[in-house]
Amino acid sequence: MNFFLAQEYFKYFHLKTDEHSLHSPFFYHFYLKLIKSSSISNDCKSIEENRAALLKDETEFVIKDLGAGSKVNQSKSRTVKSIARHSLSNPKFSQFLYRIIQHFNFESIIELGTSLGINTAYMAQANPDASVFTFEADPNALKIAREVNKEHKNINFHEGDIANSLPNMLQKSNPTIDLVYADANHTYQASVDYFNIILPHLTSGSIYIMDDIHWSAGMKKAWEELKERKEVTSSIDLFDAGLLFFNSDFKKQHHVLDF
Known part of the structure; x- marks a missing residue:
């Protein structure tokens, strides 16, 4: 863990709370059912088998990184197992994403x-x-990723610079978006730009998840700015990621919660 991240975790550790600090029924149940739940679906067994295989894969290839890069490995040539070890979310967070989508039927x-x-x-x-x-x-x-997901027919893969491919897709499809998981190009400007591009497609029930909000000073700055945007009515800081909510019925509030 780099020095900045260590400092950020120290602050988070002393600020984080649990369900006893939550007065809103929505966030109280959200925390207990979705964040703190340890339930694991049997449907995910094959996905974890794929994760285990990736963590052993010695295949090496050159990375095309358009973002802030890695603080662990600056080499452009990396093995699959190295990428899997340092870039993939842990199973706990993956299952959290799974529970959110199932719970809200996104x-x-x-x-x-x-x-x-x-x-x-x-x-x-x-x-x-x-x-x-x-x-x-x-x-x-x-x-x-295509090989890992060959059995899933509901995925639309988009290759290329997200700064171009994302607005192109949104312009063509004009979809209403229920959930966003942003884990790309860990820079301040890209994080803000992605949010601004997607914002017109969000609804009061949407959730925007921003990964690695304490990864760098730039990422923290983006997080602090976005959670104060007038469109954002509440937020949750889980250290590894931050969640933004847009329901106008919520009282403006920012939670730092144990995960």
């Missing part, structure tokens, strides 16, 4: 940063009737 999902496709699989599996639009700049990573 039907239109955007993932920014497909990587090797494990979270993509979880989101596609959570609701086979949903449409998952996933975006990845690296063609080699996307090739693996």
Whole structure:
């Protein structure tokens, strides 16, 4: 863990609370049922088998990274197992995404940063009737993600610079988006730009999840700015990720919660 991240975790550790601090019935139940739940669906067993295989894969390829890069490995040539180890969300977070989609029966999902496709699989599996639009700049990573998700027919893969492919897709399809999971190009400007591009397609019931909000000073700045936007009515900081809500019935509130 780098020094900035360590400092951020120290602050988070001393600020985080649990359900006893939540007065809103919505966030109280959201925390207990979706964040703190340890339930694991048997539907996800094959996905975790794919994760285990990726963590052993010695295949090496050159990374096409249009974002802030990795703080763990600056080499452009990496093995699949190295990418899986350092870039994939842990199973706990993947299952959290799965529970959110199932609980709200979300039907239109955007993932920014497909990587090797494990979270993509979880989101596609959570609701086979949903449409998952996933975006990845690296063609080699996307090739693996397609193989990992070959049984999921509800995924729309988009290759290329997200700054171009995302607005192109939204302009053509003009979808209403229920859930966004943004885990790409970990820079301040890209994080803000992605939010602004997607915002017109969100509704009062949408949830925007921003990964790695404490990863760098730039990511933290983006998170702090976005959660204060007038369109955002509430937020949750889980350290690894932040959640933005848009329901006008919510009282403006920002929660730092144990995960």
